Amino acid sequence: MSPRTPKASDDAALESGRRRATINDIARLAGVSKKTVSRVINRSPSLRPETREKIEAVIARYGYAPDPQARGLAFRRSFLIGLIYDNPNPQYVVNMQLGLLDGMRGSGFELVVHPCDRGSTTLVPDIRSFIERQKLFGVVLTPSVSEDEGVAAMLRETGCEFVRVASVAVDGPDHSIVTQDRHGGMLAGRHLAELGHRRVGFISGPLTFRSSHERRGGFEDGLREHGVTLSPEHVAEGAYTFESGLDGAAKLLALPDRPTAIFAGNDEMAAGALHAARHAGLSVPGDLSVIGFDDFQIASRVWPPLTTIRAPTREIGRLASDKLIGQAGEDKRDPADRLPSLVVRESTAPPRG
Amino acid sequence: MSPRTPKASDDAALESGRRRATINDIARLAGVSKKTVSRVINRSPSLRPETREKIEAVIARYGYAPDPQARGLAFRRSFLIGLIYDNPNPQYVVNMQLGLLDGMRGSGFELVVHPCDRGSTTLVPDIRSFIERQKLFGVVLTPSVSEDEGVAAMLRETGCEFVRVASVAVDGPDHSIVTQDRHGGMLAGRHLAELGHRRVGFISGPLTFRSSHERRGGFEDGLREHGVTLSPEHVAEGAYTFESGLDGAAKLLALPDRPTAIFAGNDEMAAGALHAARHAGLSVPGDLSVIGFDDFQIASRVWPPLTTIRAPTREIGRLASDKLIGQAGEDKRDPADRLPSLVVRESTAPPRG
DNA sequence: GCACGCGCTGACACCGGTGTCCGGCGAGAT
DNA sequence: ATCTCGCCGGACACCGGTGTCAGCGCGTGC
Numbered sequence: 001m002s003p004r005t006p007k008a009s010d011d012a013a014l015e016s017g018r019r020r021a022t023i024n025d026i027a028r029l030a031g032v033s034k035k036t037v038s039r040v041i042n043r044s045p046s047l048r049p050e051t052r053e054k055i056e057a058v059i060a061r062y063g064y065a066p067d068p069q070a071r072g073l074a075f076r077r078s079f080l081i082g083l084i085y086d087n088p089n090p091q092y093v094v095n096m097q098l099g100l101l102d103g104m105r106g107s108g109f110e111l112v113v114h115p116c117d118r119g120s121t122t123l124v125p126d127i128r129s130f131i132e133r134q135k136l137f138g139v140v141l142t143p144s145v146s147e148d149e150g151v152a153a154m155l156r157e158t159g160c161e162f163v164r165v166a167s168v169a170v171d172g173p174d175h176s177i178v179t180q181d182r183h184g185g186m187l188a189g190r191h192l193a194e195l196g197h198r199r200v201g202f203i204s205g206p207l208t209f210r211s212s213h214e215r216r217g218g219f220e221d222g223l224r225e226h227g228v229t230l231s232p233e234h235v236a237e238g239a240y241t242f243e244s245g246l247d248g249a250a251k252l253l254a255l256p257d258r259p260t261a262i263f264a265g266n267d268e269m270a271a272g273a274l275h276a277a278r279h280a281g282l283s284v285p286g287d288l289s290v291i292g293f294d295d296f297q298i299a300s301r302v303w304p305p306l307t308t309i310r311a312p313t314r315e316i317g318r319l320a321s322d323k324l325i326g327q328a329g330e331d332k333r334d335p336a337d338r339l340p341s342l343v344v345r346e347s348t349a350p351p352r353g
Numbered sequence: 354m355s356p357r358t359p360k361a362s363d364d365a366a367l368e369s370g371r372r373r374a375t376i377n378d379i380a381r382l383a384g385v386s387k388k389t390v391s392r393v394i395n396r397s398p399s400l401r402p403e404t405r406e407k408i409e410a411v412i413a414r415y416g417y418a419p420d421p422q423a424r425g426l427a428f429r430r431s432f433l434i435g436l437i438y439d440n441p442n443p444q445y446v447v448n449m450q451l452g453l454l455d456g457m458r459g460s461g462f463e464l465v466v467h468p469c470d471r472g473s474t475t476l477v478p479d480i481r482s483f484i485e486r487q488k489l490f491g492v493v494l495t496p497s498v499s500e501d502e503g504v505a506a507m508l509r510e511t512g513c514e515f516v517r518v519a520s521v522a523v524d525g526p527d528h529s530i531v532t533q534d535r536h537g538g539m540l541a542g543r544h545l546a547e548l549g550h551r552r553v554g555f556i557s558g559p560l561t562f563r564s565s566h567e568r569r570g571g572f573e574d575g576l577r578e579h580g581v582t583l584s585p586e587h588v589a590e591g592a593y594t595f596e597s598g599l600d601g602a603a604k605l606l607a608l609p610d611r612p613t614a615i616f617a618g619n620d621e622m623a624a625g626a627l628h629a630a631r632h633a634g635l636s637v638p639g640d641l642s643v644i645g646f647d648d649f650q651i652a653s654r655v656w657p658p659l660t661t662i663r664a665p666t667r668e669i670g671r672l673a674s675d676k677l678i679g680q681a682g683e684d685k686r687d688p689a690d691r692l693p694s695l696v697v698r699e700s701t702a703p704p705r706g
Numbered sequence: 707g708c709a710c711g712c713g714c715t716g717a718c719a720c721c722g723g724t725g726t727c728c729g730g731c732g733a734g735a736t
Numbered sequence: 737a738t739c740t741c742g743c744c745g746g747a748c749a750c751c752g753g754t755g756t757c758a759g760c761g762c763g764t765g766c
Binding site: 375376377387388390391394395419420422423424425426427428 | 751753754755
């Protein structure tokens with residue numbers, strides 16, 4: 001255009017998409033300053049509508065999108081969301097990622113994954129350095145690292161946005177999403193009691209996980225509705241792993257007054273319980289009912305297909321990213337979607353006789 | 354220090370870690386220009402060792418790390434690696450992520466996940482916009498999107514580094530990692546033949562996946578070693594899903610000369626085959642041997658535990674990130690780690706009689 | 707003793723955005 | 737018609753790095 005803007009010669013390259021437009025190009029082509037273009041991008045209110053429209057037209061014409069790096073540099077904050085997790089279950093992780101991405105679609109944010117080891121002595125500095133180096137906009141934490149108060153304290157220092165997903169409110173409402181595991185446990189207890197079971201067993205997750213206690217507490221609530229109680233001898237401590245489910249169930253099934261039904265704290269352990277039943281020569285659900293928690297793929301792959309509690313992990317993920325980047329306005333989804341629900345398959349039945 | 358550098362007043366904040374050091378701080382504290390610090394960061398050869406050491410000492414003292422955003426802006430390239438995938442299996446995805454992260458640890462790169470839908474009409478522009486907007490350093494593609502030539506052509510245009518993971522060499526050695534599925538299939542065929550099976554069945558993945566053909570081809574190779582052939586009627590086309598495995602096996606088991614062993618193209622379908630056998634009243638491995646592929650968790654959770662081919666997904670991921678960001682020097686790992694291997698469990702046995 | 711070459715270093719512009727601040731312009735008051 | 741006020745938009749510096757290029761100091765050849 002004018003001799004002061006040498007880049008004008010590249011308009012052909014721009015047009016054809018050979019060169020990505022920058023804010024300078026848009027400003028020049030719209031005949032305004034780059035700051036004004038910036039105002040459009042950032043929805044500044046002090047702009048005459050016609051100016052805005054003119055610039056938006058140019059933006060649309062050249063398919064301009066601001067460079068996240070440059071923007072981030074100026075904002076001192078990137079457009080990245082971190083997922084920090086130590087849950088080793090692949091399906092949980094993937095569902096959570098999908099949920100987060102659901103909420104981030106079209107927002108210009110991207111998802112960076114960051115598995116961690118809660119047992120590591122450098123857990124807090126590692127996460128801190130991840131956040132500060134990348135200047136993350138926000139992070140989502142899932143159990144069990146979400147329950148770590150040392151990590152939480154550090155997060156508050158950094159000024160990075162964060163959401164902690166956990167089975168109880170581990171933080172204020174702005175920083176916490178509750179997965180209502182207690183409700184899920186209740187559904188399991190109610191289901192078994194309604195089938196007529198009176199002697200039931202429970203295989204818990206690790207006691208360091210809040211969800212273990214919530215699921216058990218809810219289970220007892222559900223049983224109690226029907227006058228059934230969970231005897232402490234009928235509780236085995238597991239670790240949310242297949243093997244621990246196998247061992248825990250084997251222990252319970254060896255008792256003289258063995259339970260007629262077992263609630264395993266997750267599907268992995270429930271799968272282990274099915275194996276234990278087989279080893280003990282018991283048929284499921286004839287001799288023993290088994291109910292799991294999560295409704296991951298494995299639940300419908302084992303034999304018999306598992307009755308279980310569906311945990312809405314993907315929906316929770318979506319909720320988490322909505323909370324972080326506040327794409328509000330469409331929060332009219334049915335809150336029931338976020339509640340665990342009972343999925344009845346073939347591993348539960350009334351007790352024999 | 355000098356009045357021209359007002360930031361000198363903040364040294365206390367720097368010292369205590371309240372403020373992150375920038376290249377300007379390091380330059381000032383080391384008494385050099387920022388460009389020289391930049392030379393240290395980028396391992397420029399033209400630096401006197403003593404200068405380098407002096408600067409490195411200051412960097413270490415203040416725990417300085419360059420800002421990836423600023424660096425990226427200047428380099429016109431971010432320090433992000435994208436994982437582009439359309440494989441819906443959670444364990445594959447997570448293993449791949451873990452492998453990629455293994456190779457990226459300590460490199461300053463981060464992993465951004467980007468699931469996609471190969472069926473989408475906007476697949477290519479979507480991926481392109483992801484890459485260009487974020488100015489990705491590189492991307493890793495996994496099957497089946499890795500086999501898409503339209504995507505590959507676009508990648509070559511962008512100048513972004515890329516690695517395509519596939520069961521055959523879909524690209525030159527710089528851009529391709531081969532998973533040797535054929536070898537895995539061969540192991541399956543050899544195993545069944547060695548057990549004495551002569552009438553065997555195969556449930557393939559979708560024919561649009563190269564791995565389906567590779568696994569079958571290898572299977573036939575393995576059988577042939579022992580003079581066994583795969584009859585075309587004993588092949589069912591599946592879709593790598595549980596249900597398709599169930600259906601495929603049901604079809605094969607309904608044949609008058611039903612096979613005594615079935616190789617399913619992956620574990621999901623093998624789990625379906627186990628269910629089909631149960632529905633048909635057949636015991637595994639007594640009446641029917643079943644072998645899968647992948648060795649995901651499900652393989653050891655079903656009953657009986659599945660004999661399967663272990664696919665070294667995590668190792669492949671590690672290889673991919675090594676190739677992308679070239680943290681060479683430690684490429685002395687046993688190449689056998691990258692080959693599929695046979696895992697014998699309880700779902701295979703010699704045919705009855 | 708001087709010109710030359712080379713290795714090392716720094717000044718400056720630039721990457722593509724945003725914050726600050728100030729000037730210009732139109733509408734309403736006098 | 738002029739002054740004032742408020743809104744709008746632009747010039748400029750800055751975010752934290754890197755590329756370019758010129759200059760400095762030093763050793764070498766003649």
